[in-house]
Amino acid sequence: MTKGFIHSIQSLGTVDGPGVRFVVFTQGCNLRCGCCHNPDTWELNKGTEYTAKELADKASRFIPYFGKEGGVTVSGGEPLLQSEFCKEFFEECKKYGLNTCLDTSGSILDDRAKKLLEVTDRVLLDIKYTDNEKYIEHVGCTLDKPLAFLKYLDDKNIPTTLRQVIIPGLSDDEENIKRLAKIKDDHKCVDKCELLPFRKICSIKYEKMGIPFKFGDIETPSAELMENLKKLI
Numbered sequence: 148m149t150k151g152f153i154h155s156i157q158s159l160g161t162v163d164g165p166g167v168r169f170v171v172f173t174q175g176c177n178l179r180c181g182c183c184h185n186p187d188t189w190e191l192n193k194g195t196e197y198t199a200k201e202l203a204d205k206a207s208r209f210i211p212y213f214g215k216e217g218g219v220t221v222s223g224g225e226p227l228l229q230s231e232f233c234k235e236f237f238e239e240c241k242k243y244g245l246n247t248c249l250d251t252s253g254s255i256l257d258d259r260a261k262k263l264l265e266v267t268d269r270v271l272l273d274i275k276y277t278d279n280e281k282y283i284e285h286v287g288c289t290l291d292k293p294l295a296f297l298k299y300l301d302d303k304n305i306p307t308t309l310r311q312v313i314i315p316g317l318s319d320d321e322e323n324i325k326r327l328a329k330i331k332d333d334h335k336c337v338d339k340c341e342l343l344p345f346r347k348i349c350s351i352k353y354e355k356m357g358i359p360f361k362f363g364d365i366e367t368p369s370a371e372l373m374e375n376l377k378k379l380i
Contacts, residue, residue: 148198148199148200148235149198149199149231149232149235150196150197150198150232151173151196151197151198151199151202151229151232151233151236152173152174152175152191152192152193152194152195152196152229153171153172153173153174153194153195153196153197153202154172154173154174154185154187154188154193154194154223154224155172155194156169156170156171156172156205157169157170157172158209159209159212160220163220163222163248163250163271164218164220164248164250164269164271164308165216165217165218165246165248165269166213166214166215166216166217166218166246167209167212167213167214167217168213168217168218168219168220168248169205169206169209169213169218169219169220170219170220170221170222171202171206171219171220171221171222171236172185172188172222172223172224173188173194173221173222173223173224173225173226173228173229173233174188174190174191174192174193174194174223174224175188175189175190175191175192175223175224175225175228175229176188176189176223176224176225176228177225177228177254177255177287177288178225178252178254178286178287178288179286179287180275180285180286180287181285181286181314181361181362182275182285182312182314182345182362183349184346184348184349184352185223185224185349185352186349186352186353186356186358187352187356188223188224189224191228199232199235199236199238199239200239202236202239203219203236203239203240203242203243203245204239206219206240206243206245207243207245210243210245213245213246216246217246218240218245218246218247218248218268219236219237219240219245219246219247219248220247220248220249220250220271221233221236221237221247221248221249221250222250222271223250223251225251225252225254225255226249226250226251227251227252227253227254227255227260227263228255230255230257230259230260230262230263231259231262231263233249233263234259234262234263234265234266237263237266237267238266241266246268246269247266247267247268247269248267248268248269248270248271249263249264249267249269249270249271250270250271250273251270251271251272251273251296252272252273252275252286252288252292252293253270253272253273253292253293253295253296253297254288254292254293254296255292255296256292256295256296256299261299264299264300264303264305267305268306269305269306269307269308270300270305270306270307270308271307271308271310272293272296272297272300272307272308272309272310273293273310273311273312274293274297274309274310274311274327274330275293275311275312275318276290276311276317276318276323277290277318277323277326277327277330278290278323279291281317281318285317285361294330297330297334297336297337298334300334300336301334301335301336301337303336304335304336305336306336306338307334307336307337307338307339308337308338308339308340308341309327309330309331309337309339309340309341310340310341310342310343311327311340311341311342311343312343312344312345313342313343313344313345313368313372313373313376314345314362314365314368315345315365315366315367315368316365317365319368319372319376321376321379324342324376324379324380325379327340327380328340328379328380331380340380342373342376342377342380344367344368344373345362345365345367345368346367347360347362347363347365347367350363
């Protein structure tokens with residue numbers, strides 16, 4: 148059985164998919180987003196090793212708390228770097244009747260990722276910007292990567308939640324939100340869209356690791372701005 152490198156686990160998460168969820172944060176990421184909250188997940192071969200069964204058995208202990216909507220979510224890092232392991236984990240979770248959710252940047256769409264999506268009940272897809280130049284500068288890939296991933300989700304009719312972090316000066320303008328709304332409306336698989344405020348609680352991680360936090364001088368958007376942008380969506 149394939150082993151996965153796991154950064155951390157949140158046993159009763161409430162913000163990474165529907166209901167109460169067992170959230171697994173995988174180790175390793177192929178992107179370098181300026182707003183990244185988890186720079187300690189970047190390197191792949193670190194973290195704690197688990198087999199898929201070990202992790203699913205651990206998740207099963209929390210079934211009484213999940214209710215009708217809850218289940219398991221794999222986040223990161225970027226879980227698509229360990230698609231084979233995540234697929235095995237979801238297959239083991241299905242034996243317990245657990246709902247499966249994948250939180251991803253959508254920057255990888257290979258055969259292993261497609262196999263993983265066959266056992267994925269919902270995808271949380273980050274559309275970090277709606278402008279290609281910002282994607283290249285602040286993410287490390289092009290916008291067409293997540294859009295191609297979204298098209299595949301649409302073709303396969305996999306329920307999808309679009310997510311975007313609102314960063315003052317980069318993604319807090321109405322035109323960006325209108326473009327995001329159009330992306331949502333153009334894909335029938337998207338049934339929810341979440342706007343999340345940029346926060347700097349991760350700054351201490353960058354300090355401890357001795358690396359610069361690219362967005363360290365950017366402030367958190369106001370509650371009023373967030374409410375206005377959510378109305379546009």
